[in-house]
Amino acid sequence: MDLLTLTKVNKAFGSQQVLKGLDLAVPQGAIYGFVGENGAGKTTTMRLILGLEPLDSGTITFAGQPVRFGQTQGIGYLPDVPAYYGDLSAREYLTLCGRLTHTPHLHERVGEMLHLVGLPDTRRRVHGFSRGMKQRLGIASALLDRPAMLLCDEPTSALDPAGRREFLALLASVHNETTILLSTHILSDVERICDYVGILHAGKLQVQGPLQALLAAHTQPATCFTFGTETEAQTAATLLGAVAKADQVTVTADARAALTQLLAQHLMPTAFNPIKASLEQLFMEVIA
Amino acid sequence: MRGYALILQNELILAWRRYRLVVLALVFLLFGIEAPLVAKLTPALLKSIGQGMTITLPEPTSVMSWQQYYKNMTQIGLFVLAIVASGTVSRELNEGTLVILVAKGLRRNAVIMAKYTMALLQWVVALLLAFGVTYAYTAYYFPDELSPHPWLALWPLLWFGVLWLAIIILGSTLSKSGFTGFLLGAGVYLGLTLLNMFKAVHRFNPVSLTNDNLALLTGTKTFWSLAPAYAVTLAGAVACLALAMLVLKKRRL
Amino acid sequence: MTDFELIKEYLPFLIPAVLIELALAITGVISVLRHPHYRFGNRILWLLLVIFVQPFGPLLYFFAGREVE
CATH class of the missing domain: 3.30.70 (Alpha-Beta Plaits)
Known part of the structure; x- marks a missing residue:
């Protein structure tokens, strides 16, 4: 069953048509590699799915419900460059997120997530965090309220090889809890952890399906x-x-x-x- | 408005940790001391300038002290608050700090209202701190009967802040620059001041709320003589906030 | 009236004012020295502003110049 479907999605910024009839389907439980060159429209697609941008035309359905601009569906989101309030600690930031979504047993849940992503539960403020730590805090905040789906926008492109390997292992480890849509232009990352793949080019998904089947067919x-x-x-x-x-x-x-x-x-x-x-x-x- | 209280609380925590609350309080305390000091110094200064001449110098009064207070608050205090609130929305848009929170269900309108409330809180506290200090010094040094309504005189200025900060927040939402709010506020202030040259406009003009404080203090004008201006101020504030919400809805986070 | 008496007369104004300006300058200097990056300007400029342009220097620094990252 498809958890997320996009049908004939169009989106333009000014005169620039970014998406031209994009169709995309993410099956429940998949780690879906959303591949495309820089500027192909991957970030825009994710923002549309999250209801952060209005659609020009087409439909987006998540868990059977239509996605509308300004209405969130409880999809976890890790932006390409996650930005936090530097004067808060990791725990304080997660607590702010958790209170927004009314996450139950928040104190324990925050501790659990910090442990999962390997961040210290101290009073250290976020402005001193490395890029890798910020990505991990992003994962913690995205998964805090146990979303049915997690969107990660180019999560590894800013990391060094060791940080990348660590991060992919973290993603693979949360896979049993949530469906993941991962955008990237680093193909080896997709080969390492994804089971589904879709290639975005010229505003459309040129091909999508299970990774192995696609490779065999094409x-x-x-x-x-x-x-x-x-x-x-x-x-x-x-x-x-x-x-x-x-x-x-x-x-x-x-x-x-x-x-x-x-x-x-x-x-x-x-x-x-x-x-x-x-x-x-x-x-x-x-x-x- | 999901998240309003959370964002307001967060604003307070951040302002405290960024030393902003302390600095703002200290600056306005300083303004509060300066007003009676200037009132007390002015005759002495005039005397030193006019040495050798025999001029009759007025004794400093409570009115001179309050006059300096309102001068400080309207000519400097308002613009200090403009600086305080000017970067508040634009900075979030620049840094992208709202993306994750809005994706989690924070309403954009709640952001505008929380930022506005925070600015208003700072304005009220700053104004009252300076007021308290000036009040204490004035009562001690100039215990005359010339200023019967100090509290009443403060209200119009407090009320003007309702519109002033709504304009600054709107400006801050319009552009990525942290100074647009300040400039928009300054522009509107200048425009309203020029408009006040027409006598007929005076009663309706929000800017009159920043000019007539002394008349209220000494009792030459009544509080309700400016009633239309209070209403226009409120309406203007509502319009600015509604516009700011509309703009933020369209803006890319 | 001697100078001393004159100064004494103004002490209730001067002492709190000087203390406040000192507090502003010190918090400003400490913060400028602890943060290497600013929204605009450089360290020397901000140091001069927070020490000598009272009270607007510290105000401008904490509300517009200070950069957390």
Whole structure:
């Protein structure tokens, strides 16, 4: 069952049409990777889902209810650059959030969330927090009132590799509590934790579905041959009807047939590797 | 208005931690001391300037002290409050601090009303602090019968703050700059002052509430002589706040 | 009237006024020194303002110049 659906959503800012008939569906329980280039409209889509921006046309339905501008549905939100009141402590900020949503047993719940995201429950003020700590505080505030869905906007792009790994592990660990929609342009993040993916390009979702099924359907198995010299690689490329890159030639045809063909011409590759279908391949194909 | 009380409480905590409440209180205490001091000093200063000449100098009176108080409050105090309230909404919009809270159900209207209440609270407390100090010094140094209605005289000025701060909040909502509120307030003040050159407008003009304090103090004017101006002030404040809410609804957080 | 008597006469005004200005200057200086970033201006400017432009320097600093982040 789809928890969130967007149908024919249009949104323009001035003369710039950002979304042109966007259709998107997030199944219950998914970690949905919402992929697109910078400026493709990922943040705008999220703000529409949250009721922070008015729709031009189309419909958004969350848990069976239509989403309207100015009305919130209890969706947790982690903005790309979360901003807090620097003079509050993490506990004070979470308490403010919790009182807004009338979260029961707030004192215990705040302690629980601070523990979950690994922030100290001290009087230290937020203005001294690192970016990673601010992201984690954002997750704590977003999940505080146990929302059915969590939207994360480019949550890892400001983090260093270690912080990124930590953050993705945190997301994966809360996955059993909530459905997650994660926007990003970092494809390896999607491959690491997402089970669904949608690619936004030119104001529309070009493709969406379960990650593995999409990869299988849209990408062909390929093999990469490496040769001793670049001249050899050139000859091999001409023979196989492919393009050589330095000493490597990649072919999408049957590897066994290609190898037989090469050996018949006494072209001996020094290595050959099957290439796993990757999201990057799919992405490049879709936005081309 | 979901979140009004929470945001107001948060405003108070932040203002306290940013030392703003303390600084504001100290500044207005200083204004309160300055008024009777100036009243007491003026004859002495005139004497030192006019040495050798025989001029009859008026003894300082309670009216001179209150005159200086209202001068301070209308020429400086109002603009200090404009600085205080001018960045209040624009800063939130600049920094994006409202995004998470609005996504959690905070109403934008509640933000405007909480900010306005906070500004009004600061105005009332600041004005009363200075008033208390001036009152005490004046009663001690100038115990004359010339100022029978000190409390009554304060009300119009307090009431003018209702409109003044609504204008500043509107300005703060209109733009990302922290000074737009201040400039809008100053512009409106100038406009209303010019309008007061027409005698017919005087009774209706909110700015009269900042001019007639001495007349009320000494009893040459009655409190209700400005009744139309009170009404216009209130109506103007409501209009400014409604407009501010409308603007914030359209603005990207 | 001697100068001393003159000053004595004004002490009830001067003592609280000086104390308040001192308090404003000290809170201002401490805060300016503890925060390296400002909305505008630099440290020297703010130090001069909070110490010498009383009481508007501290007022402007705490309401418009101070940056938390």
